[in-house]
Amino acid sequence: xxxxxDRNDVRFEVCSRGNNARxxxxxxxxxxxxxxxxxxxxxxxxxxxxxxxxxxxxVRSSGHCYEDWVVNNPGGVLLxxxxxxxxxTGETPGSYVIQxxxxxxxxYERLYKLGGAVIPGxxxxxxxxxxxxxxGGYGTLARMYGITVDWLTxxxxxxxxxxxxxxxxxxxxxxxxxxxxALRGGQGSNFGVITAxxxxxxxxxxxxxxxxxxxxxxxxxxxxxxxxxxTTYGDYWAKNDKNPATYPVFTNLVIGNSKSGRIGLxxxxxxxxxxxxxxxxxQEYLNLFQACRPAAEAPPDYxxxxxxxxxxxxxxxxxxxxxxxHPVRALNWVEATVxxxxxxxxxxxxxxxxxxxxxxxxxxxTVAEANVLYDQMTSDATRGLILAIDSYGGMVNNPAxxxxxxxxxxxxxxxxxxxxxxxxxADDAFRLNGIRQCYKAxxxxxxxxxxxxxxxxxxxxxxxxxxxxADADMLESPExxxxxxxxxxLYPLLQQVKKEYDPHNLFHHSMSIRPKA
Amino acid sequence: xxxxxxKPTRRAVLQGIxxxxxxxxxxxxxxxxxxxxxxxxxxxxxxxxxxxxRGERRHSEKxxxxxAMVYSSDHQVLHVTHGYTTYLGLPAGAxxxxxxxxxxxxxxxxxQGLSLTAMSPxxxxxxxxxxxxxxxxxxGRVLNMLSVTEENAAGEVIAVHRKLRGNIPHEFFFDxxxxxCVDSHRYAMLEGRLARIGG
Numbered sequence: 001x002x003x004x005x006d007r008n009d010v011r012f013e014v015c016s017r018g019n020n021a022r023x024x025x026x027x028x029x030x031x032x033x034x035x036x037x038x039x040x041x042x043x044x045x046x047x048x049x050x051x052x053x054x055x056x057x058x059v060r061s062s063g064h065c066y067e068d069w070v071v072n073n074p075g076g077v078l079l080x081x082x083x084x085x086x087x088x089t090g091e092t093p094g095s096y097v098i099q100x101x102x103x104x105x106x107x108y109e110r111l112y113k114l115g116g117a118v119i120p121g122x123x124x125x126x127x128x129x130x131x132x133x134x135x136g137g138y139g140t141l142a143r144m145y146g147i148t149v150d151w152l153t154x155x156x157x158x159x160x161x162x163x164x165x166x167x168x169x170x171x172x173x174x175x176x177x178x179x180x181x182a183l184r185g186g187q188g189s190n191f192g193v194i195t196a197x198x199x200x201x202x203x204x205x206x207x208x209x210x211x212x213x214x215x216x217x218x219x220x221x222x223x224x225x226x227x228x229x230x231t232t233y234g235d236y237w238a239k240n241d242k243n244p245a246t247y248p249v250f251t252n253l254v255i256g257n258s259k260s261g262r263i264g265l266x267x268x269x270x271x272x273x274x275x276x277x278x279x280x281x282x283q284e285y286l287n288l289f290q291a292c293r294p295a296a297e298a299p300p301d302y303x304x305x306x307x308x309x310x311x312x313x314x315x316x317x318x319x320x321x322x323x324x325x326h327p328v329r330a331l332n333w334v335e336a337t338v339x340x341x342x343x344x345x346x347x348x349x350x351x352x353x354x355x356x357x358x359x360x361x362x363x364x365x366t367v368a369e370a371n372v373l374y375d376q377m378t379s380d381a382t383r384g385l386i387l388a389i390d391s392y393g394g395m396v397n398n399p400a401x402x403x404x405x406x407x408x409x410x411x412x413x414x415x416x417x418x419x420x421x422x423x424x425x426a427d428d429a430f431r432l433n434g435i436r437q438c439y440k441a442x443x444x445x446x447x448x449x450x451x452x453x454x455x456x457x458x459x460x461x462x463x464x465x466x467x468x469x470a471d472a473d474m475l476e477s478p479e480x481x482x483x484x485x486x487x488x489x490l491y492p493l494l495q496q497v498k499k500e501y502d503p504h505n506l507f508h509h510s511m512s513i514r515p516k517a
Numbered sequence: 518x519x520x521x522x523x524k525p526t527r528r529a530v531l532q533g534i535x536x537x538x539x540x541x542x543x544x545x546x547x548x549x550x551x552x553x554x555x556x557x558x559x560x561x562x563x564x565x566x567x568x569x570x571r572g573e574r575r576h577s578e579k580x581x582x583x584x585a586m587v588y589s590s591d592h593q594v595l596h597v598t599h600g601y602t603t604y605l606g607l608p609a610g611a612x613x614x615x616x617x618x619x620x621x622x623x624x625x626x627x628x629q630g631l632s633l634t635a636m637s638p639x640x641x642x643x644x645x646x647x648x649x650x651x652x653x654x655x656x657g658r659v660l661n662m663l664s665v666t667e668e669n670a671a672g673e674v675i676a677v678h679r680k681l682r683g684n685i686p687h688e689f690f691f692d693x694x695x696x697x698c699v700d701s702h703r704y705a706m707l708e709g710r711l712a713r714i715g716g
Contacts, residue, residue, distance in 0.1 A: 006708050006709070007708050007709045008708065026673060028664065028672075028673040028674070028675045029673065030709070031709070032676075032708055032709035032710035033708070033709070033710075051681060053710070053712070053713075054660075054678040054679050054680060054711070054713075055677075055678075055679070055710060056632075056677050056679060073677075074632065074673070074674050074675050074676055074677060075662070075675065075676030075677055075678075075709055075710040075711055076677060076710075160681075164681040164682055475605070475606030475607065476606060480606070504681045505634060505657070506679075506681070508608075508633055508634055509633065510607055510633065514608060
């Protein structure tokens with residue numbers, strides 16, 4: 001039986017909120033009760049009771065939703081599936097079953113123990129499979145293995161049928177194929193409550209990961225240098241997206257506002273072969289951004305600093321300087337992925353308020369875009385803003401996956417995530433204005449579709465946004481669904497699936513699939 | 518509240534209607550009257566709220582898709598629902614609150630979105646204590662309960678009740694006890710939700 005936490009319960013304050021401290025937006029927006037489910041049968045029963053009481057159900061696996069989709073549900077029921085967290089082998093050799101409440105850190109650890117397998121998912125330990133996988137499941141192994149839904153072969157989901165009855169069904173390529181496609185990136189929260197993900201096979205876990213980085217201090221940054229770094233970063237992936245030698249690579253260029261952050265370039269090279277694999281590539285890549293000085297010039301303590309701190313000098317007082325070769329760390333892959341992380345899955349008093357935006361880029365940055373980014377990131381108005389520019393593409397860009405998943409972005413080389421974090425509600429307006437201002441400026445250059453200024457509307461340069469980096473500001477665009485689901489047949493299909501499998505539109509939120517009129 | 522099936526009496530219905538000044542029949546025009554001879558007329562098709570003072574139309578306020586209205590308990594504020602299917606990009610209707618000037622003019626105080634799926638609201642009632650508004654939205658088969666602010670304007674949605682089957686009621690009212698009477702059932706806010714009471 002589900003454990004029920006109502007408003008009179010001492011647990012209610014903590015368990016009725018999400019990871020983003022902006023939500024619930026007020027006490028009035030809180031649910032009436034949280035129900036912790038421990039099995040699919042629990043989900044069916046709890047969901048049916050909610051329907052019969054006339055309550056709106058929302059679903060939470062870890063509570064990392066960026067927007068107000070889950071905990072803003074006045075008088076409703078929050079079905080929490082975080083305790084449905086098993087990771088097991090499946091019925092056939094090499095297959096696995098992952099429940100929605102499994103934290104990604106636990107998923108990696110269990111898959112390692114069960115068979116040395118891996119999902120190409122994210123790196124945040126406490127994010128759970130439910131939202132992460134059903135929304136796509138992107139991570140550092142994406143260029144090598146694609147995204148997680150590319151490996152998904154079946155989903156157990158509780159839906160509510162036309163008669164208003166909750167029922168558990170199994171969707172795969174043969175059973176409920178349209179629903180299955182929708183659940184491969186179109187998010188479970190649109191259609192029902194996912195109770196298990198099935199994978200007929202998964203790729204092998206890399207043996208080791210090489211990590212290296214460069215960090216730049218804004219005090220030593222000029223506009224010209226900034227433009228060169230940003231355009232070099234994008235141009236590399238524009239030229240090398242199809243180069244298999246770069247498939248094991250994940251890079252991210254992280255740019256913090258000049259008043260509050262630094263600029264950092266990080267890379268991961270996932271080794272599946274010997275210890276030398278990729279080391280030359282790492283040096284060549286980093287040299288594109290900052291060549292090393294001769295080793296003979298190194299200060300006496302330079303090598304000791306490398307040993308002590310691995311990659312960079314500490315404290316970070318200026319641009320990273322290297323002598324001879326760029327420092328590279330080699331770490332066991334699973335250890336590097338799960339060590340030093342953790343978290344309870346509950347949300348304490350140190351929660352932060354946050355806002356995110358996203359963009360897929362099909363080409364590198366133009367000089368005009370890089371200049372706009374420089375202007376924005378040196379502006380007082382965007383203090384606290386961070387832009388993470390991740391590598392994308394490689395095996396993700398398999399055109400066959402456009403037709404059988406709900407992730408249409410298969411031509412991009414970069415995935416951008418704009419982020420802002422703050423503590424006090426009083427700063428909401430400033431922080432939200434900052435991130436919005438930057439985003440609007442970035443997609444108002446000649447690269448953007450002139451009919452959709454301010455948005456990375458799909459064209460020859462952009463491929464829209466990532467639904468797992470949800471951004472309700474996009475609702476201001478009448479064509480916001482195109483930003484997430486593309487210009488092809490996907491959104492009409494999602495609407496049809498919605499009509500068929502959630503005929504009462506019971507599973508809805510601010511950015512859910514709109515039923516066909 | 519007793520836990521027995523509720524059968525509203527004619528008297529209870531009249532008391533409820535008197536308290537709520539409901540005017541939401543599904544017709545092109547609707548009327549609401551308060552003391553001092555001021556009557557308000559909704560022109561649903563044209564999108565107007567007309568003030569009629571002692572028999573003369575004195576003021577007309579443009580309003581998008583006005584669909585139903587109700588007075589605040591002190592007769593100082595008029596709440597008017599908008600029959601939107603989309604409000605600020607969301608699938609929801611909305612409600613505006615207007616201060617009623619002595620000469621019948623309306624001054625808009627706020628416009629508040631309804632819950633998701635509460636599209637095309639068609640009926641509104643106010644509780645006897647003036648602290649709650651109930652709104653029915655046929656578009657999503659949804660009842661919304663809203664708080665009322667200190668300024669007597671419509672506040673946040675505090676509860677949502679959804680019917681998957683059956684008809685969404687065209688009329689309902691609050692009884693003297695503050696229970697929302699819908700068809701033959703009574704509802705009240707219990708533990709944070711709009712719950713059916715009395716069987």
